[in-house]
Amino acid sequence: MPSTHRIEPEPHLFEDDGTVPNNPRLPFLVYPGALQLGDDPAAACEAVFAANHWDRSWRNGIYPFPHFHSTAHEALGICRGEARVRFGGAKGVVMTVRAGDVVVIPAGVGHQNLGASGDLLVVGAYPGGADFDLCRGRADERPRVLDNIGRVALPAADPVYGREGPLLAEWRKG
Numbered sequence: 001m002p003s004t005h006r007i008e009p010e011p012h013l014f015e016d017d018g019t020v021p022n023n024p025r026l027p028f029l030v031y032p033g034a035l036q037l038g039d040d041p042a043a044a045c046e047a048v049f050a051a052n053h054w055d056r057s058w059r060n061g062i063y064p065f066p067h068f069h070s071t072a073h074e075a076l077g078i079c080r081g082e083a084r085v086r087f088g089g090a091k092g093v094v095m096t097v098r099a100g101d102v103v104v105i106p107a108g109v110g111h112q113n114l115g116a117s118g119d120l121l122v123v124g125a126y127p128g129g130a131d132f133d134l135c136r137g138r139a140d141e142r143p144r145v146l147d148n149i150g151r152v153a154l155p156a157a158d159p160v161y162g163r164e165g166p167l168l169a170e171w172r173k174g
Helices: 041-051 139-151 166-172
Strands: 010-012 028-031 054-060 074-080 082-087 093-098 102-105 111-116 121-127
Touching (some): 041 054, 074 093, 082 102
Antiparallel strands (some): 010 028, 028 102, 054 121, 074 102, 082 093
């Protein structure tokens, strides 16, 4: 299994901005440099996520439009390159994520790629292989997504460190 080194995540709790609901209980988590990826970074990231039961992985980038998922939490492993990403909607934070970083995005938390290196490669996954939707913050989505967000269960494990990982302790505070 690819190596990881223990990083305490940086939590960010975002308020509903009227368009992006964010998550009222669960903070967005950033694990800077948590993964040591080796020669095949995407396969390494997929292996770490799969070992911790974050499944339905995909390889791509991050959409350039504001969006969120109301039916699942999402982990993103940055495997190659870097991107400036806005998390938490218009009133959130803009940060640069780089190869080796992992972010965990609770259901409802907005994210948007604001610019990336040409070699950006991201692996995404969902706890237990949960089904996910794609929401853009339209008014007609709002009642449904607020209900969905409240029903998404806590994951059984941290996507990087498993059952003993900091995600569970951090999210049980909420």
